[in-house]
Every structure is written in C-alpha cells, then in structure tokens.
Amino acid sequence: MLLIGTRKGAWLLTPDANRTSWTPTGPIFLGQIIQHVVMDPRDNRTLLTASRTGHLGPTVFRSRDLGSTWEEASSPPAFAASDPLERTVQSVVWLSPGHADQPGVWYAGATPQCLFRSDDGGDSWAPVTGFNDHPMWQTWANYPEDQTPDGSMLHSVIVDPRDPDHLYIGLSGGGVFESTDGGKDWAPLNAGSVADFFPDPNPEFGQDPHTMRLHPLRPDRLYQQNHCGIYRMERPEGRWERIVDNMPRYVGDIGFPIELHPRDPDTAWVFPMDGTDVWPRTSPDGKPAVFVTHDAGSSWIRQDKGLPSTAWYTVKRQAMTTDVHDPVGVYFGTTSGEVWASTDEGESWRPIVEHLPEIYSVEYAAPE
C-alpha cells in the first residue's frame, strides 16, 4: 500500500498482487494539508498524519483501522505556553515511529525546527525539551530569521535500530544533529558536509540537509541528500563524504529525496533537480530522471525509461519511497499530482495515479 500526503488531503493506494493495478481510497481530509502519512510498523495497522488544517494550525490525525475511521490527537504537538521564545508550531511535517521495542513511541518534526514525542501512539505529544530548549537551539536553527520557502523544518527523525536512545535529526536549515541519550542532549554532525551559501562553507552547523536515511541492515551507514550534494557517512568516524563524482555534471547532485534498497545498503535512489540560478527545483533541463547507485555512491546510473521526455514537476523530500518486494518497487509523487511506479528497481516507470493535488509525501506500508 502507498500512503499519499498532498496539499489537499490524503489518499491510500492499494495494489493488486502484481503491483500492476492500484486502487485509490480517498480523498481523506479533503482540503487539509497532509505533509506525511505513516503506518506504524509495530502493528502494521495504525496510520498517523502530519497535518496543517489550512489556517487552523497544526495537528496529528490517527486511524487504528487502516484509514476507515480517524481521530484527532487530543494534545497535538505544541510548545509550552510558558515557552520563553513564545514559539508556536506552524506545521507538523514529519512523523517517525519510535524503536521497535518502544511501542507507542512516535517522533514528530515541525516548523520551526523542533522535535516532539508521543508515548501513547500519537494521541498526546510533548516537546523534546533536550533539543527544543537546548542552549544552542536558537543558534542552530537560526531562529527566527531562517525561513526556507515552505518554512524551516525538522525532518528525517531516525532511531538507531540497535539503540532507542540513539537518534538523528535533520534541520532544513540547520544541519544534522545526533543524540545518544534519548534526546536529552544533542550535538551537530556535519563534518564534511558543505554549506556553500555561507562565507565559511564548512561550518559546524547551518547546513541544509533535505533528507537523511539510515540503512537498517547496516546502521552505521547514513545517506544524505543535501542542498549542497549527496553524502554518505560511515560511523563511528562521523564525516560526510560527498558521493557525486559520477553524476553527470549537467545534472549535478542537488535534490530533495534519497531512498534506500531494503536489502542492499549499497543501493540508493535520488531524483536530481535544477539547483542553478534561482533554484527552479524542477528536473535539470526539464527531463525527469531517477538516478541509482549500486556501489554506495561511487557511480550513478540514469533511470528514465517510461518517464516523460519533458516535464517540469518537482519531487519533494518525502515524496519518494521503496517497497520490500523482490524486485524492489520504487515510487515517487510529483508536485503535479502524479504517482510514478517502478516494479523493476527503477529500470522502467509508469504512472499509477494522476491528477491528485500537489504531492508532499509517498510512503510504503504493508498492512496485515
């Protein structure tokens, strides 16, 4: 099943056995901004949405029956009324389930770049004060000056599958940060990652990661699609290596999503975009293509069979995903409301849904 979040609601796409025909369910919450829809992998039944209900502010909706019925969080992500910076959550943009051994734990990333946690399956949320109130937070987040086009946000909340207290987060902008004590304290993790828009292109923080992924079978490896390139990190050294050498120069290494093969830590897919001039964020030269690496970024292969020869859409940071089949299915959603699927690991593509609203997120789920 694919979980689709859009600017105007959510849709669920259910495949047939061959992943050939997809049946849409929706719209769900028509007219509401759905940034992310995620299934709980610990019960394969509960769905959460990261939502911003038009002008009515941020919230989280939860379904415990695969989307048949929904309820709003009784206490959505919000700062304390006594917050010394008088911050307000503008939008909930990212959802990550907690560790497999912590059923009920969820993390949410927000605009501005703050982290929230639920311990009751997404019904009530509390600020992760170790980060949100860290003495360096205002500097890390460049608050309130930092304003990316859709609002500065915290995304890519990653829980180390070996240790529920080992967390990674990405701030766009602000950089990558790590906690080894369950979120009580945090430190920047940006060495090697460039911020070429600053006078010092190698700052300790301030970078602009767009998406970060950890491979569950090799949890010492991280990949990052950044505003300034594609990177891989091998822990515990903790230095980002830019892995772009064999990307064609005219394509570059700018983009939003990066997605991993579920069984091969050396394979990853990206969707490059035009980061020249005023950053149109469309495919370079208007020619959409996915690029795949099978050697952890040493080389990249263009995959555009079936994609239009010319199109001017954008694929946002949460709008690409992979499934767990063999061969792996790869999927992406566009700002023009199409979902494209490949059931042969990117070799060929076809649209499985068209004419949806602007797509913000595409996630794979395997309900039981």
Next chain:
Amino acid sequence: MKVRIPSPLRSYTEQKAWVDGDGGTVDELLRDLDRQFPGMRFRVVDEQGRLRTHMKIWINQDAVRDLSTSVAPSDEITIMQALSGG
C-alpha cells in the same frame, strides 16, 4: 450566549452552525467551547494564547483580538476564519 461557528470548525460541533457557550471573557468562552467540543480551542488560539492569524472573533458587530475582552450572555459571538489562499 449564542456563538456562530464557521464551516472549517464544524467538524468539532457535529456540523452545528450555532452553539451555546458560557464565560465572562472571550478566553473563558473559548475554554467553555473546548470543554464541549474538545480540540476546538487550539484551532482558534495557538499555544501562546494568540488568535491564529486568519481567525477573527466578533462580539456582536465589533471585531476583537484581545481574548480578555468581556462578553455578556446577551452578546452574539461570531467566530470567523478568513478563507484566503488557493
């Protein structure tokens, strides 16, 4: 007092366009409405106690943004959401 509910908030009021509420101030009224219709106040007022940007409240014919403004049982309250954007 009678309170007029805009359509974006009627999912909280079982689609009722008019509801009854109590309180001596706008803030008390919103807290009473939240008791009756859980979750509704946070859609109108953010966590710092400020009216959300596109929310407006009228006491009879007077628009107010100060939640400490007094209201009386005979007042008619209108909550409005400015529908802007596309």
